[in-house]
Amino acid sequence: MTTSRPVKNVALGVAAAAVVALLAYGFWQASQPAPEVFQGQMEAHETDIAPKVTARIAEVLVQEGDQVQVGSTLMRTNSPEVSAKLAQATGAQLAAQALSDKAQNGARPQEIEMARLQWQRAQSAAELAEVSYKRVAGLAKDGLVADQKRDEAYANFSTSRDQALAAKAQYELARAGARAEDKAAAKAQVQQVSGVVAEVQAAQDETALKSPVAGEVAKVLAKVGELSAQGVAVVTVVDLADQWVVLNVREDRLQRFANGSEFDAVLPALGNRQVRFKVFYTAVLPDFATWRATRAGQGFDARTFEVKARPLARIEGARSGMSVLVQ
Numbered sequence: 376m377t378t379s380r381p382v383k384n385v386a387l388g389v390a391a392a393a394v395v396a397l398l399a400y401g402f403w404q405a406s407q408p409a410p411e412v413f414q415g416q417m418e419a420h421e422t423d424i425a426p427k428v429t430a431r432i433a434e435v436l437v438q439e440g441d442q443v444q445v446g447s448t449l450m451r452t453n454s455p456e457v458s459a460k461l462a463q464a465t466g467a468q469l470a471a472q473a474l475s476d477k478a479q480n481g482a483r484p485q486e487i488e489m490a491r492l493q494w495q496r497a498q499s500a501a502e503l504a505e506v507s508y509k510r511v512a513g514l515a516k517d518g519l520v521a522d523q524k525r526d527e528a529y530a531n532f533s534t535s536r537d538q539a540l541a542a543k544a545q546y547e548l549a550r551a552g553a554r555a556e557d558k559a560a561a562k563a564q565v566q567q568v569s570g571v572v573a574e575v576q577a578a579q580d581e582t583a584l585k586s587p588v589a590g591e592v593a594k595v596l597a598k599v600g601e602l603s604a605q606g607v608a609v610v611t612v613v614d615l616a617d618q619w620v621v622l623n624v625r626e627d628r629l630q631r632f633a634n635g636s637e638f639d640a641v642l643p644a645l646g647n648r649q650v651r652f653k654v655f656y657t658a659v660l661p662d663f664a665t666w667r668a669t670r671a672g673q674g675f676d677a678r679t680f681e682v683k684a685r686p687l688a689r690i691e692g693a694r695s696g697m698s699v700l701v702q
Contacts, residue, residue: 413701415622415682417642417693419615422588423608427581430454432601437610441592449610450597452582461579464572471568475561487546494542497535504528504535590614593695616689620652620699622682623660632657632682640701645692650699652684 430452437449508528515525590612597609620640624632632638636654641647660679 411628411702413622413624413628415620415640415699415701417690417695417697417699418619418621418683419613419693419695420590420617421593421611421613421695422590424449424584424586424610424612425606425608426452426584426603427605428452428454428457428578429605430457430582430603432597432599432603432609435595435597435599437592437595439592439595442590443586443592443612444589445586447586449584449586449592450603452584452603454578454582457575457578457582461572461575464568464575468565468568468572471561471565475558475565490542490546494539494546497539497542501532501535501539504532508532584609586610586612588612588614590616613695615693618690618693619655619683619685622684622699622701623679624682625677625679627677629657629680629682632680632684637687638684638701640699642690642693642697642699644694644697645690648690650690651687653687654682654684656683657681 434451511528594611
């Protein structure tokens with residue numbers, strides 16, 4: 376059975392219309408601007424760890440990629456100077472402590488007894504000198520001895536009496552012990568020397584460099600045998616749990632990345648995994664590197680802002696430097 380000509384004409388018309396519509400859609404699609412994509416990169420908190428004491432590296436205990444905890448020993452150094460200072464400070468501390476103990480405890484019992492006996496002997500001598508003086512004075516009064524003898528007896532009595540008083544004061548001083556001021560001074564001396572020992576001990580402890588943070592060892596610059604300078608970083612530890620993305624956004628697109636706003640992005644390195652981020656930081660970048668003329672001759676330049684955003688949940692497997700795409 377043959378198809379009538381009107382039916383064929385209708386079919387051809389429909390086909391032509393479809394082709395024209397398809398071409399029109401293609402031209403329209405081609406005329407549309409391409410989707411704008413912002414490319415950023417992942418960052419993580421890095422800590423550069425440096426020794427406080429200049430010393431020679433004796434042992435390196437970590438390698439790049441190792442996981443460390445707070446307090447993990449990263450390397451050990453050798454410092455003979457610190458060891459010598461510690462020995463000197465420890466000796467001074469022992470000497471100061473001994474003097475303080477002596478001041479606190481006072482004289483020994485044997486010393487107190489010796490002072491008492493010396494006082495008694497001096498007192499006996501003074502009493503004998505007094506009796507002798509009185510006898511000579513009586514004889515001199517009766518004219519039996521010269522006045523010179525009486526004066527000599529009195530001088531001997533006076534000297535013996537003063538010696539007895541001095542011996543008594545020495546005995547009481549030995550029994551009472553050191554003065555409160557001397558005890559306080561001795562105690563303060565111990566505290567001062569203890570501070571010096573603590574300072575040197577802290578330097579000694581720093582010869583074993585420990586990590587102040589937990590994370591992954593990113594860089595190891597220390598080598599056995601090298602002289603590690605004070606304040607120069609030898610190990611870098613990155614905390615992969617503290618992650619964020621950094622984007623450079625022109626100011627006419629900045630409204631989309633306002634502080635507190637959220638957006639979705641993909642990480643190509645992780646199989647285009649989609650992640651939700653929240654903006655926490657926005658700041659303009661230096662002028663000389665970021666200005667771009669958008670309307671020449673009309674006095675308007677678009678500036679570039681740095682935008683930082685944290686993932687709502689930790690991204691497992693993410694590393695610093697990975698690309699992040701935002702459409």
